[in-house]
Amino acid sequence: MLLLLDSLCSESVRRKVMETGKITPQAEDFPSWYQDVVREGDLAEVAKIVKGCMVIKPHGYAIWEKIQADLDRRFKETGHKNAYFPLLIPMSFIHKEAEHVEGFAPEIAVVTHAGGKELPKDEQYCIRPTSETIIGHFFSKWIDSYRDLPMLINQWANVMRWEMHTRMFLRTTEFLWQEGHTAHSSHEEAKEEVTRMLNVYGDFAEEVMAMPVIRGIKSDSEKFAGALQTQCIEAMMRDGKALQAGTSHDLGQNFGKAFDVKFQSEKGREEYVWQTSWGVSTRLVGGLIMTHSDDSGLILPPRLAPVQAVIVPIARKPKEKELVIPVVDKLAADLKAAGVAVKVDDREGKRPGEKYYEWERKGVPLRIELGPRDVTSGEAMTKLRVADDKVKMKIDDLAADVPGILDTFQQTLLRRALDFRKENTVTVDSWSDFKDVFADGASKFVWCHWDGTKETEAKIKEETKVTIRCIPLPGQGPAPEDGKCIYSGNPSNQRVLMSKAY
RNA sequence: CGGGGUGUAGCGCAGUCUGGUAGCGCGCCAGCUUUGGGAGCUGGAUGUCGAAGGUUCGAAUCCUUUCGCCCCGACCA
Incomplete structure (x- = not known):
């Protein structure tokens, strides 16, 4: 019954999502989140006319x-x-x-x-x-x-x-x-x-x-x-x-x-x-x-981002445009010269807010907002894709600073991913602990002993859907040590990496 | 291949039971007003109702056949 309610619930959320072009929260339904990110990031679509393509x-x-x-x-x-x-x-x-x-x-x-x-x-x-x-x-x-x-x-x-x-x-x-x-x-x-x-x-x-x-x-x-x-x-x-x-x-x-x-x-x-x-x-x-990526959509590491920085000009009246556009154009040229893949989103008919959301969904690492106030003060609003707040930066410094900012952002993403993996990696020595880790569809990386036999591997997969991802190469996992197989209790001399897999 | 569902505008769906002018939301187009975090109003365009056959004065709706897709199994990594 709970399951039924659950699926009805997520179906209605799903409809809402399709209608509004938003993204299902990761925590609510991971596979839906993934599909939404792909769609909203404009990365790909199912061919439909060709099965499975x-x-x-x-x-x-x-x-x-x-x-x-x-x-x-x-x-x-x-x-x-x-x-x-x-x-x-x-x-x-x-x-x-x-x-x-x-x-x-x-x-x-x-x-x-x-x-x-x-x-x-x-x-x-x-x-x-x-x-x-x-x-x-x-x-x-x-x-x-x-x-x-x-x-x-x-x-x-x-x-x-x-x-x-x-x-x-x-x-x-x-x-x-x-x-x-x-x-x-x-x-x-x-x-x-x-x-x-x-x-x-x-x-x-x-x-x-x-x-x-x-x-x-x-x-x-x-x-x-x-x-x-x-x-x-x-x-x-x-x-x-x-x-x-x-x-x-x-x-x-x-x-x-x-x-x-x-x-x-x-x-x-x-x-x-x-x-x-x-x-x-x-x-x-x-x-x-x-x-x-997160609930706002795609997040791209700068080294793979087709657009590394997007500039959103904020200018409505002709006078404002006269003021803002030359500054935006110069900034774009300077960033390009500094080796930054930059895009100016000067589309008419879309408000700035809508553009912000769109570029966030597409994973652009850095956004620069530039309007009349900024031209006057000499400072633009910038926002990194994973930051909570906008940061004011001197327009004249941007071309020199952005490459370094992107580099730091790249390192931040790696750091985050490493931290996440560390938090979700465990060493397990008993079969009941093992089953607990993978209960209710959950998954982590588990280091545990395996007796090296095909039979044990098959049993583990059958009972838990967990597979041996790999036997680590030197330095990639815990150092070799004698132990007992998590399932059979037979001797083992090395821990292997187990997890559910795609 | 088995069980269940579904096919109507670009997308998401209502309408089908009880046959009678093809609908709604989003998107799209135009105009005006807006624009520092998903705009508002007004007007507009868009359909072989999955396909074929049948019943009927009349079929999205009823009947028959058929095809596609989705979910759960089975299979696979």
């Missing part, structure tokens, strides 16, 4: 472009080159690696008709869910000797996975990502690559997205289909759940053997290459939202 709108895509630009630079700095492989992959390729096909078969879309006729079974294509197979095929053509190694390739692309439940940015049928694919002459070197790229992701998440992550290793049941090992970065969302924000895989020689990717070693022996693959996707945008 989304349209990324200009503001959302601009954020993705900033993510792309920074990551692309990091990939190139670590020696990788971009390339592009076909969207369609022969069905037969998918079947060549046993675990791979088992993992992906259920979510593959197949092209069965083309050129006005049905394709024979052995000529059908699937739309790539990932590109290990087709890239394996080409690697086998491109690699002859150890002199061709390492082969370091990255692809920016779209992929398709037929998902049953979709959520904007977090899980959609089609999504955008990058997939790095490398081939090496030794397992040692491949493993170094896996860790190197995981750290690229981790550094990017923390430095640019202000999203702290825990770097670790996936349990066997959570690893990539066809990999020896999957490393990951896991971030805490504001509902205490974990988001897998990036993965880096040690593929061993599995795909090398399946696609006959061989090279002649220095000693003249024919050997299979050791491969890696690694990727992050538009899911990062979802992580960005659920790390920083």
Whole structure:
């Protein structure tokens, strides 16, 4: 009964929200809050005409472009080159690696008709869910000797996975990502690559997205289909759940053997290459939202904000405009020269208050209000996206000060996120405490002992919906110590990170 | 694939039981007044009522068929 009332209640709130263009409070209904932030931030909308797909709108895509630009630079700095492989992959390729096909078969879309006729079974294509197979095929053509190694390739692309439940940015049928694919002459070197790229992701998440992550290793049941090992970065969302924000895989020689990717070693022996693959996707945008945003909408870290500062001129009468506009234009030019992405919102017909709300919903870090009074006093009203109060600042100082203010804001967001994670991370040693943490749909990050078996992992998931997010890499969690498995009581030598997950 | 719901203007919905001129709120457009935290008034535009067939003088409304979407299961990460 309570549940029924609850759902009716939130439905009526929801209607109100749709009518007024406002945002459901996070504490009231987290999933609705998320949807509202995406909509009101003008980031994306559900395509509807194409099941499970989304349209990324200009503001959302601009954020993705900033993510792309920074990551692309990091990939190139670590020696990788971009390339592009076909969207369609022969069905037969998918079947060549046993675990791979088992993992992906259920979510593959197949092209069965083309050129006005049905394709024979052995000529059908699937739309790539990932590109290990087709890239394996080409690697086998491109690699002859150890002199061709390492082969370091990255692809920016779209992929398709037929998902049953979709959520904007977090899980959609089609999504955008990058997939790095490398081939090496030794397992040692491949493993170094896996860790190197995981750290690229981790550094990017923390430095640019202000999203702290825990770097670790996936349990066997959570690893990539066809990999020896999957490393990951896991971030805490504001509902205490974990988001897998990036993965880096040690593929061993599995795909090398399946696609006959061989090279002649220095000693003249024919050997299979050791491969890696690694990727992050538009899911990062979802992580960005659920790390920083609040009940007023999106909050963007300056380093990813398409607009870092917005100036709202307040001028109504022609005389006021004459006074205000030149000052606004000069300030905008000075800020631009100082490297700030600035936008002047001089739209007619909208009142300042409405503009304030709009830019807050869109996550702009800094707002500058400039009207006749400010021109006279030489001071403008400024407001940071997370501040409670407006602050008066000297107009002439803004161009010099704003870059530093934005930098501090970036650090503030990271600090807030770190604090939040700390407050919601616990060490647990008993099964009843464990269940308490996750009771009533709640979630936190829990460090606890696990006996390392698939059976225990499955039981825990079955009873609590909690999964092993990762086994922490050195320095990413509590130091290794002997203990007893939270569920089975069997011996364990390290705590693992457990949480509910997206 | 099972159980439940739903489809009417860009969005959110009423109207369907009991057949009779297609409605409301928000948004949009125009004009005037407004403008330092979501403006007010006046006027205006917008619909194959999901689709097909049937009953009827007449169908958003009744009947049949069909398609899409949502929620809960199942499946998946």
